[in-house]
Amino acid sequence: MSGKDSLNTLSTLDVNGNSYEYYSLPKAAKELGNIDKLPASMKVLLENLLRNEDGDTVTRDDLSAMADWLKERKIDREIQYRPARVLMQDFTGVPGIVDLAAMRDAVSNAGQNPDLINPLSPVDLVIDHSVMVDKYASPQAFKENVRIEMERNKERYEFLRWGQKAFENFRVVPPGTGICHQVNLEYLGKSVWTKEENGKTFAYPDTLVGTDSHTTMINALGVLGWGVGGIEAEAAMLGQPVSMLIPEVVGFRMTGKLNEGVTATDLVLTVTQMLREKGVVGKFVEFYGPGLDNLPLADRATISNMSPEYGATCGFFPVDEETINYMRLSGRDEETLALVEAYCKEQGLWRTNDNEPEFTDTLELDLSEVRASLAGPKRPQDRVNMEQLGSNFDLILETNGKANEKDKSVPVKGQDFELSHGDVVIAAITSCTNTSNPSVLMAAGLLAKKAVEKGLIRQPWVKSSFAPGSKVVTDYLAKAGLTPYLDELGFHLVGYGCTTCIGNSGPLDDEISDAINEGDLTVSSVLSGNRNFEGRVHPDVKANWLASPPLVVAYALAGTTRTDLSKDPLGKDKDGNDVMLKDIWPSSSEIAEAVKTVDNEMFRKEYGEVFKGDEEWRSIKVAEGKTYDWQDDSTYVKNPPFFDDINEPLADPSDIEDANVLAVFADSITTDHISPAGSIKPDSPAGHYLQENGVEVKDFNSFGSRRGNHEVMMRGTFGNIRIKNQMLDDVEGGFTKYIPTGEQMSIYDAAMKYIENDTPLVVLAGKEYGTGSSRDWAAKGTRLLGVKAVIAESYERIHRSNLIGMGVLPLQFEDGQGVEAHGLTGDETISVKGLNKDLKPGQMLDVVAKGKDGKEVKFQAKCRIDTSNEMKYYKSGGILHYVLRQMLESK
Structure with a gap:
């Protein structure tokens, strides 16, 4: 503990004979003023600063500013937050560990000990993003998918096994165990963390950052955490604080209780819609009010999970009696439970209805007003009442110029059925959002039971799958006797992982895919996930609907x-x-009775050897050595070029002169559009690269699985099949105009030509640039394509931070201005003035856009480097460059 402790708050807490040191918030209040009405999430931040006060990165003024928040409700001040731990999944984790391995190489090449590079904070990596739904609707589906997963990902898993052995403070949860957020909720999270130091045990709030935007799920357990880019997470691992502005906190008050037949999924889609309309991007949301007494922790987790979908940094639920009940159910030991309750009550972190905090702003929901819902067809905040889905779909057809095709049908070769617009071709119970929740999963199982008993069957064109977030789920469904009925309807276990929600839906049957494409059909997927952006679930499926697990089963029947x-x-x-649906929909009492089968022995059994893995995992050969033995012929793991110049002197920022525009994008370009994800097409730049390196199309795997290979990833950046570059007319996909010749080509090929001619590049965009998951490759790929700056109308929090972390400058048009307002087409050359060693956060910079006719458009753009720490990172060429240079200079 740093513990300058200028407020003299270090105290001792005795819990059942155990002694803990802690930094007391009540003692701090004697100096700072009354903090009783601070939101619990802000108290966690205050404790973090109190414990890490060092007079440099955290000062007495920082502590005072946190207390003054109650007066202003908005304080424009940067603070340095130090999370207790870091959570990774394998798609984002592999490139993170690749970067650490590359940093070890750089340290070694500089003549230093590679052991300099080790995580300083505990890191858990859960392998959950690699399993795909290749096999389904079969008792052998799980076994076959796991076998295929191990074959496809052999190189990646060998690399992770090396990392597990080579790095200290780094643990790997093997494949086939569960989804990282559910494992975090059910096992890793502790609400109150402890650390041994100098013979004493320190207690403090459990906090974390994660390399997945849905890290926020853990906020349901009173654990403050959110998603950051892989780049930022790596820096946190290496001891760098997370630089942030003191947040605004929006209070979301809940009253009443959910009605019969309404699920937690319906609730979260309603909450998502409300908060998106409210506008909470970059803010904390904290839930409070008497309605929380009627909200099980699993329902809270469903809401916290979808914080990225409603745009908040996190959706926080303070610790209360329900937190303790859940931790006991999920197998935490009684000593931990006693500490959590005693510590939170002592620190004023325990939720009660008679002491409601004060917030920047508030909104309220009576839970009894929630209705059965879906969201789609391409944004999670676009909620639709279930009874309006059919009419809504007809409007989609009309909007897409297919109003006269409502009765269109296409025969499916070799089958006795036809496909039509709106048909469900994928029905997937998947994603940590809902598979962490026993009530909605039991509801799905009970509905399946009633359906089978009635003689209903899944329609033959539906690809059905069940991918729970932990093995506990299959345990309790089996104990409740519901597994056979899900199997009967084709919802066999396909794997423990994210699957369809992240695009790992696997292939559709050839004849189904052919019919969709021949008829240009707008077909649907229905999934119990959290993301439904264009091109994400499956390239053939244009309409994707988020729904509760029981509704997923229902639409598979319909x-x-x-x-x-x-x-x-x-x-x-x-x-x-x-x-009718009401004939087979289970009652609340039936669901509650089924949920009673869940017990803590299930959790203790499944998490007893969580890091051990199966025999196939344990048999993977582990390379020796402190530095990694890179294989030249590997198409999965390659040494990235990020640190090639680390031994060269650091240059000051300089103006961007006569840059060409790589692409012009409209509003709501997501990280799914920017970062390579999903399947790799044979005729794409990445597909060509793999084939040139001897990889057959059947072995391409996914972009996510190849995130450890920068050659693949940079070729797929801006390559989403649904992305639209406004420089081209009526063209979808990763293409651009190469300005010197006017030729249309792939964005990758154009970028390589520009790099060959030493031409800098910029990207122009609209509002909410970078919305979505915390994909580090959205920034890494942008950097490797030679982009020096992005100029957008607004940014999503994580992607803006990641761009800075890779040394790419985020600039923002002034309010009311943008590409269209300035008459920009992308044919211009762009110059940015004022980039020098004196560059300041938030500085206004002059931009000159010169057309081919020599006409100039001049405007100003705001430097969206928001904090002094971010500025240090940018001037160093990126956050990891900054860390590495600091380490090398200190030795």
Whole structure:
């Protein structure tokens, strides 16, 4: 503990005979003023600063500013936050460990000990993003998918096994165990963290950052955490604080309770819609009010999980009695529970209804007003009442110029059925958002049971799958006797991982895919996930709907989203009678009775040897050595070029002169559009590279699995099939105009030509640039393509930070201005003036856009480097360059 402790707050807490040192918030209040009404999330931040006060990165003025927040509700001050730990998943974790391995090489090449590079904070990496739904609707699906996963990812897993052995403070949860956020909620998270130091045990709030935006799920357990870019997480691992502005905190008050037949998924889609309309980007959201008494922790986790979808940094639930109940159910020991309760009550972090905090702003929801919902077809905040889905889909057809095709159908070769617009071709129970919640999973199982008993069947064009977030889920469904009914309807276990929600839906049957493409059909997926952006779930599926697990099963039975399940039948029973959704929807009491089968022995059994893995994992050969033995012929793991210049003197920032525009984008370009994700097409730059290196198309795997290879990833950057570059007319996909010749080509090929001619590049964009998951390759790929700056109308928090972390300058148009307002087409050359050693956070910079006719458009753009720490990173060429140079200079 740093512990300058100018407020003299270090205290001792005795809990059942155990002694803990802690930094007391009540003692701090004697000097800072009354902090009782501070939101609990702000108290966690205050404790973090109190404990890490060192007079340099954290000062007495920082502590005072946190207390003064109650007066202003908004304080424009930078603070340095030090999370207790870091959480990774394998898609983002592999490139993170690749970077650490590359840093070890750089240290070694500089004549220093590679052991300089080790995580200083505990790091857990959970392998959950690699399993794909290749096999489904079969008892052998799980076994086959795992076998295929191990074959595809052999090189990556060998690399992670090396990292597990080579790095200290780094643990790997093997494949086939669960989704990182659910493992975090059920096992890793502790609400109150402890650390041994100088013979004493220190207690403090459990906090973390994660390399996945849905890290926020853990806030349901009173653990403050959110997603950051892999770059920022790596820096946190290496002892760098997370630089942030003191946040605004929006209070979300809940009253009442959910009605019969309404699920936690319906609630979270409603909350997401409300908060998106409110506008909470970059803010904390904290939930409070008497309605929380009726909200199980699993429901809270569903809400916290989707913080990125409603735009908040996090959705925080303070610790209360329900937190303790859940921790006991999930197998935490009684000593931990006693500490959590005693510590939180002592520190004023325990939630009660009679002491509601004060917030920057508030909104309120009566839980009884929530209705059965879906969200789509391409944004999670676009909620639709279930009974309106069919009419909503017809509007989609009209909007897309297919109003006259509502009755269109296409025969499926070799089958006795046809496909039509709106048909459900993928129905997936997946994603940590809902598979962490026993009530919605039991509801799905009970609905399946009633459906089978009625004689209903899954429609034959539906690819169905079940991918829970932990093995505990399959344990309790089996114990409740519901697994056979899910299997009967084709919802066999396909793997423990994210699958469909991250685009690992696997291939559709050839004849289904052919019919969709031949008929240009707008077909649907229905998934219990959190993301449904264009091109994410499957390239053939244009309409993607988020729904609760029981509704996923229901739409698999109906086979179409052009229906109103409140009045249209799902199918016929054994006697030919119509079966309505209400006929098979389980009651709240039935669900509650099934949930009683969940017990803590299940959690203790499944997490008893969580890091051990199966025999195949344990048999993977582990390379020796402190530095990694890079294989030249590897197409999965390559030594990146990020640190090649680390031994060269650091140059000051300089103006960007006569840059060409690589692409012009409209609003809401997501990191899914920017970062390579999903399948790799054979005729794409990445596909060409793999084939040139002897990889057959069947072995391409996904972009996510190849994130440790910069050659693949930079070729896929800006390559999403649905991205639209405004420099081209009516063209979708990763293409641009190469300005010197006017030729249309892939963005990658154009970027390489510009780099060959030493031409700097910029990207122009609209509002909410970089919305979505914390994809580090959205920034890394941008850097490797030679982009020096992005000029956008606004940014999503994580991507802006990641751009800086890779040395790319984020600039922001002034309010009301943008590409269209300035008449820019992308044919101009762009110059940015004022970039020098004196550059300041938030500085206004002069931009000159010169057209081919010599006409100039001049405007100003704001430097969206927001803090002094971010400025240090940018001037060093990126955050990891900064850390590495600091380490080398200190030795």
